[in-house]
Amino acid sequence: MNVMASLDREVLSRLAARRLARVHSIADFRDAARRVMPRMVFNYVDGGSGSESTLRENEAAFERIRLVSAAPANVAARSQEITLFGRKLPTPLIVAPLGLASSFWTKGELTLARAAAKHGIPFVLSNNASVTLDEAMAAGSGPKWFQLYTPPSRDATKEWARRVKEAGYEAIEVTVDTLVPSRRLRDMRAGFTMPFAWTPRKFLDVALHPEWAARIGPHGAPRPSLMFALPWGVDGAADMRTRLTPALDWDLLRWFRDEWKGTLIVKGLADPRAAKIALDSGMDAVVISNHGGRQLDGAIATIDILPEFVAEVGGKMPILIDSGFRSGTDVVKALALGATAVQLGRAMAYAVATAGEAGAVRALDIVRGELDTAMALCGVTRIADLTPALIRRVAR
DSSP states (O other), X not given: OHHHHHHHHHHHHHHHHHHXXXXXXXXXXXXXXXXXXXXXXXXXXXXXXXXXXXXXXXXXHHHTEEEOOOOXXXXXXXXXXXXXXXXXXXSSEEEOOOTTGGGTSTTHHHHHHHHHHHHTOOEEEOTTOSSOHHHHHHXXXXXXXXXXXXXXXXXXXXXXXXXXXXXXXXEEEEEOSOSSOOOOHHHHHHTOOSSOOOOHHHHXXXXXXXXXXXXXXXXXXXXXXXXXXXXXXXXXXXXXXXXXXXXXXXXXXXXXXXHOOSEXXXXXXXXXXXHHHHHHTTXXXXXXXXXXXXXXXXXXXXXXXXXXXHHHHXXXXXXXXXXXXXXXXHHHHHHHXXXXXXXXXXXHHHHHHHHHHHHHHHHHHHHXXXXXXXXXXXXOSSGGGOOGGGEEEOOO
């Protein structure tokens, strides 16, 4: 039995390594993930809300932004190093929170944390994780942040802050753009739910993807166990919608600012006017985000609204950004427009689904390499030298 189990692990490892050898971009990772994951799980990762117009706009916006190359230039010595919240980071990248990452790969949250640690960048543990706070904290030595979906009960919110602090997390990202659940049609059509609810159609979907089944199956159906770690003082404990408060306003965030003494980041802002409120309310940073196109259908692309946030803040607080980033060139565009750092979400999900920790490490290698190339060809040797002068907008 142990021999067979060992053989199974060896076969799975070889299959993942073979896929990884054919990957040279985040687009390649997406193609590989689509083949290996059950359709319902891939659609959960890949899909957006409603007509998915926000999803499409996020990517289209990058195509409307062009870079100005520079030559000749001396770019022999280049550095991607930045300082964020007093900590030096080797590159302006952050692994964004990914809900239910253990449906991509066995204990996917831990593979992401270890990959981030190998690159020396922050990893943000999702509130929808399938691992514990302590497990994620022990996965690699890199900086750890926690994403919080604010519950209806303030006592439960305080308890989250206490547990996160005791576990050693440096920062909390309060996600504010999920006041109500969105209509994600791909998930609705597939009957994809958290926790999983099995049906004959889902069993068939899994049976058609035996590698995923062999890897995930022995651990049971993925479940956002961390979300259910506290009795949040609400009825309908099996329904995640009852665990998110629709009454999340600036008064609540200011109250939480007093409760949490560490770095506090507001994630999910799309209105530039909110940046000044966040600054005045004592927040340490904001994340411009449309939840990767998974919440408001028809929303503006984050890269398009970024310059207005920069104008509002005036360099007085870090501005992080996510949604639609698929390459190091995309990252350069955001940095040139004033972002401090970029959070990578779906790109990392595709990578983990393709080859686990090795895939996640490789994805970060690719993005960092593309970022370095774009900087050099733009005649830039430091992140601080990326400015709007390198940007041109074109009609599409």
